[in-house]
Amino acid sequence: MRHSHALTLAAEAVDGRLSRREFLTRATSLGLTAGAAYGLLGLSAPARAQEQRQDGGTLRIQQGVRALKDPRAYDWPQMANVTRGWLEYLVRYERDGTLTPMLLEGWEIDEDATAYVLRVRPGVTWSDGTPFTAEDVAFNIRRWCDRTAEENSMASRFAALIDADTDQLREDAVTVEGDDIVRLSLSFPDVTLIASFSDFPAAIVPQDFDGDPLETKGTGPYRPVEYEVGARAAIEKNTEHDWWGTDVYGPATLDRIEFIDYGTDPASWFAAASAGDVDMVFETVGEYIDIFDTLGWERSEALTSGTLVIRGNQNHEPYDDVRVRRALQLATDNTTLLELGYSGRGEVAANHHVAPVHPDYADIGPSDYDPDRAMDLLKEAGQADHVFEIISIDDDWRRNTADAAAAMLRDAGMRAERRVVPGATYWDNWTEYPLSTTDWGHRPLGVQILSLGYKSDAAWNETAFSNEAFDSILREAQGIADADARSLLMAQLETILREEGVVIQPYWRATYRHYDVSVVGAEQHPSFEIHPYELGFVRV
Structure with missing residues (x-):
């Protein structure tokens, strides 16, 4: 990365034309160290909390324990949070x-x-x-x-x-x-x-990797000792391994870390926390954010591009018709979906899945809410009598958002139904549902999200959206290092997604995590990452 370019970016950050976060992501992705990037802003890089941790102990984390597979096929961060103990x-x-x-x-x-x-x-x-x-x-x-x-x-x-x-x-x-x-x-x-x-x-695996992450060596300080899908997992410190990261992150202090699966109902997470059965949770959601505050635990918040989408799979009728897809967008008000679905804890989005926190974001204005126009399009498509069944998981905010969307479709004059699927089975067919909700995690760059979810051949293209012009512009955008220049193409990509009615994407989530005051290193991460080697208990 040219130092002159870094200096220009730093000047933009200092005078407010560029957010600090945007500058840090841009500068470090192109090769500047975090310390140097902070230095250009006249700041010191944040210190890690390694000196606050005492040796030993068992930490218990509420988190779903999903079936593992080859890491390159991981589709949820919960998988990586366990294997991150040894696969780095x-x-x-x-x-x-x-x-x-x-x-x-x-x-x-x-x-x-x-x-x-x-x-x-x-x-x-x-x-x-x-x-x-x-x-x-x-x-x-x-x-x-x-x-x-x-x-x-x-x-x-x-x-x-x-x-x-x-x-x-x-x-x-x-x-x-x-x-x-x-x-x-x-x-x-x-x-x-x-x-x-x-x-x-x-996650990095060794050259003799056979496909099972539980049966392989790693470079990290922990090793797996227990793994029962839907119940619990445990990792323990590998005392026979001289871990390289001690000089960088400080020593891994915990003897054992347990991940305990209490299902998808936040009430059960709170019950476990209030009974003293866990020390931290993977995520706190909805009304339980305030309820967890009553425990006296620490609350940590992260600014993210995490979101939920309601999407029609274009391999299924009538979602292969752009008029139907646009009608669904026009019949739903994103501000209302944020309030009813996520208690207002986030920012209203604009149906194109690129967030203001992304360095390459382009502001193309808010999405339209026009229920009358929605019904006109639906009638034009010959689908005024179609029953729209929105499928969601049985958790808190995703279920609530889907409920609110279905209610708005009915208010617009459409026929809408709901189907709630248990979390244990929902993800078996998540890419094949005709009309469903999916939550997407944070990624540092907007072009990453679009490449993962909307490029024609993307592994996670759950909408079955395929558009040659979109793919071509996206490929061009991926090659532009300057995020301001890339955002010009991003405006075109965002516009295509919205005009094609690919998703209802109503809001950007602020995410939260609560943990006991005795725990160190558990702050919420934008991508829900848990770093076992940084966790510990406060030194007393």
Whole structure:
């Protein structure tokens, strides 16, 4: 990254034209260290809380315990929160928006974002004592680029490294130089790779990985000792492994961490907390945010691009008709959905899934609310008598949002019904439901979200949206390093999504986590990440 560009960005941040978070994400994704980025703002990087932790103890966390699979196929952060104890990442996305090196020591990107140099952190070892090297990095990138692997969401993020004819890593895409350098040669510019290295499916596995994350070595300080889907999981400190991260993050202090599944009803989470059966929760939602405050626990909040979408799957009639999709958008008021569905704790969105916290966001104005026009479109499409069944999970805010949307469809004159599916089975068919709700987690960049959810060949394209113009503009946007310039194309992408009626995307979530005052390192993360090596109890 050119230092002159970094200085320009810093000046924009200082005078208020650019938010601090936007600056930190932009600068660190292109190679500036977090310390240097903060320094350009005249600030010191936040200190970690490692000195406050006492040695030992067992920490109990309320969190869903989902069935594990190959990490590149992970589709929920809860999976990664457990395996993060031993399967670590090349890059870490921080609460303040910075992207910091983890198993990498750093990186450089050329001016047109087609050549990357990844520098592997020296001194890292696997839990069996063997060194972690550049060959391990290359192996994982090769795995991520395998389009033939079932559920591999990473492949859609690394198209610039993939041979379109073989659906595998291009022969000239990755070059290993010794033990500590990996060079990437992209077939087209893409500025999203570093941010993608930090996403939860990007856990680093060893070269002898057989597909089971519970039966593999890792580079982290913990090891799995218990895993029962829908009930509980536990990890314990690996006392036989000299963990490399002690010098960077401080020692991993807890002896044991337990993840306990209390289902999807927040009432059961609160009951466990008030009974002293857990020390922290994965997330606090809805009215329970205020209820948890009564425990005297710490409340932590994160600004996010996390959201919920209500979408018609375009492989199902009548959602293959843009008039029907637009009618659903026009019949629902996003401000009301935020208030009734999420108790107003967030910001109103505009039906295009790119957030103001994204550096490449473009403000194309609010979405329209026009129930009369909605019914006109529905009649024009010959679907005035269609029954719209909105399917949702049986939790708090997603159910409430779907209930409110169904009520507004009825108010507009449409026929609407609701179906609530238990959390234990909802996700078995989440990409196939005709009309349903899905929550999406935070990503650092807007182009990441669009690549994951709306590109024609994306692994998580639950809408079945396919648009050649959209794909072409998105690919061009991925190659533009300057976020202001990228936002010009983002305006086109956002407009296409909204005019095509792809989703009702009503709000951006502020997310919350409560934890006992004795717990350290449990602050809410924008992407719901839990870092086991930073957790602990207050030193007394």
